Amino acid sequence: MWGRLVDLIGQDCEFSVTGHLKLARNDADMAELVAHQQMVSSFGLSLKILDRSDLRRRYPYLGHYFAGGSLCAEDGQANPRLVAPAFARCAREKGAVIREQCSIKLAVADRNGFKLFAAGEDAPVHARRLINTAGAWGAGVAKWFGDIVREEVMAPNMCVTEPIAPLVGPNLGICGGGIYVRQATGHGSVIFGSGLGTADRDALRARPLADVTMEAASAAIKMVPALANVLLVRSWTGIEGRMPDGLPVVGASPSTPNLFHAFGFSGHGFQLGPAVGAVLAELSLEGGSPTSLDGLSMTRFGEPKSNSAAPVAAVPT
Numbered sequence: 115m116w117g118r119l120v121d122l123i124g125q126d127c128e129f130s131v132t133g134h135l136k137l138a139r140n141d142a143d144m145a146e147l148v149a150h151q152q153m154v155s156s157f158g159l160s161l162k163i164l165d166r167s168d169l170r171r172r173y174p175y176l177g178h179y180f181a182g183g184s185l186c187a188e189d190g191q192a193n194p195r196l197v198a199p200a201f202a203r204c205a206r207e208k209g210a211v212i213r214e215q216c217s218i219k220l221a222v223a224d225r226n227g228f229k230l231f232a233a234g235e236d237a238p239v240h241a242r243r244l245i246n247t248a249g250a251w252g253a254g255v256a257k258w259f260g261d262i263v264r265e266e267v268m269a270p271n272m273c274v275t276e277p278i279a280p281l282v283g284p285n286l287g288i289c290g291g292g293i294y295v296r297q298a299t300g301h302g303s304v305i306f307g308s309g310l311g312t313a314d315r316d317a318l319r320a321r322p323l324a325d326v327t328m329e330a331a332s333a334a335i336k337m338v339p340a341l342a343n344v345l346l347v348r349s350w351t352g353i354e355g356r357m358p359d360g361l362p363v364v365g366a367s368p369s370t371p372n373l374f375h376a377f378g379f380s381g382h383g384f385q386l387g388p389a390v391g392a393v394l395a396e397l398s399l400e401g402g403s404p405t406s407l408d409g410l411s412m413t414r415f416g417e418p419k420s421n422s423a424a425p426v427a428a429v430p431t
C-alpha cells in the first residue's frame with residue numbers, strides 16, 4: 115500500500131524505497147537473521163543475507179564491527195507529518211466528518227448501535243458501528259464494553275540531526291532492536307531512536323530523557339561513525355500503547371457486535387496503519403477480512419472478560 119499512496123490518496127508523502135538493513139553484532143545474531151529470513155520467505159517477504167565483506171563493500175560508512183546483516187530491499191520510509199493529514203483530507207473528500215479536539219468520555223452500546231458522549235456536549239453522537247483506535251487509551255475505551263486487556267505505555271526516545279549530504283542508504287536497525295537510524299530522503303536530516311523517554315497517559319505528557327538521548331547518540335555514532343561531527347538539533351517522544359507481547363490488538367470485540375478494536379501498536383503503528391485501516395474497513399463494512407487476524411485478537415492474553423461496563427478510564431481531554 116505504501117508504494118501505491120499516490121493512487122490511493124493522491125500524494126506520495128515522501129515515501130521512498132530505501133530498504134531496511136538489520137545488522138548482526140556476532141554469529142548468534144547472524145543465525146537469528148538467517149532463521150528469520152527463512153520464516154518470512156513463506157509469507158512472500160524476500161530478505162537478502164549479507165556477510166561482513168558485503169557490508170564493507172556496499173555500506174562503507176558503517177562501523178566495522180558488524181558481522182553481517184539482512185536487507186529488506188522493498189522497505190522504505192515516509193514523512194509522518196504528511197501521511198496522517200493526507201489520509202484525513204482524502205477521507206473528508208469521501209464524506210467523512212472529522213472532529214478534532216473532541217474527547218469522548220464514554221461510549222455505550224444500545225439496540226441501534228452506539229452512543230458516544232463527547233466532553234462538553236449534552237447530545238450523544240450515534241453510530242451503527244464503532245472502531246476503537248484510541249492508541250494508548252485503547253484498552254480504556256475497550257473496558258467501557260467489558261473487553262479487558264492490559265495495555266502499557268511507552269515513549270520511544272527519538273532524535274534528529276541537522277540536514278547533511280546523502281550518507282545513510284537503507285534504514286538501519288540492529289538484531290534484537292536497540293537502535294534505529296535513517297536519513298530522511300526529503301531534507302537530509304538523520305533520525306535515530308534508542309531507549310525510552312517517559313510517558314504519562316493520564317496527564318497527556320511525554321518527555322525524552324537527556325541521558326537516554328546521549329546514549330542513543332553514542333550508539334548512532336558507533337553504527338555510523340561519520341555522525342560524530344553532525345549536530346543534534348532536537349529530541350522528542352510521544353505516548354504510545356504497548357501490549358505485553360509487542361503486537362497490536364486488531365479485530366472484532368469479543369463481547370460487543372459491531373465494535374472493532376485496533377490499538378496497542380507497540381511502536382509499529384505508523385508502518386502498519388494503512389493495512390490495518392484497510393482490514394478494519396473490510397471487517398466493519400463487509401463482516402470479515404481475507405487477512406487472518408487470529409494472532410491479534412485481544413483474547414490471546416486470556417484476560418478475564420467482565421460482564422458489565424467498567425468505570426470510565428482516563429481519556430484525553
Ligand SMILES: Cc1cc2nc3c(=O)[nH]c(=O)nc-3n(C[C@H](O)[C@H](O)[C@H](O)COP(=O)(O)OP(=O)(O)OC[C@H]3O[C@@H](n4cnc5c(N)ncnc54)[C@H](O)[C@@H]3O)c2cc1C
Pocket residue numbers: 216217218219247248249250251252255269270271272350351352353354376377378379380381382383384385386429430
Ligand atoms: C516517538 C515515536 C516514534 C515512533 N516511530 C515509529 C516508527 O518509526 N515506525 C512505526 O511504524 N511506528 C512508530 N511509532 C508508533 C506509531 O506512531 C504508533 O504506533 C501509531 O501512531 C499508533 O496509531 P494509533 O492510531 O493506534 O494511535 P495514536 O496515533 O496514538 O492515535 C490515537 C488517537 O486517539 C485519540 N484518543 C484516545 N482516546 C480518545 C477519546 N476517548 N476521545 C477522543 N480521542 C481519543 C488520541 O488523542 C490520539 O490522537 C512511533 C511512536 C512514537 C511515539
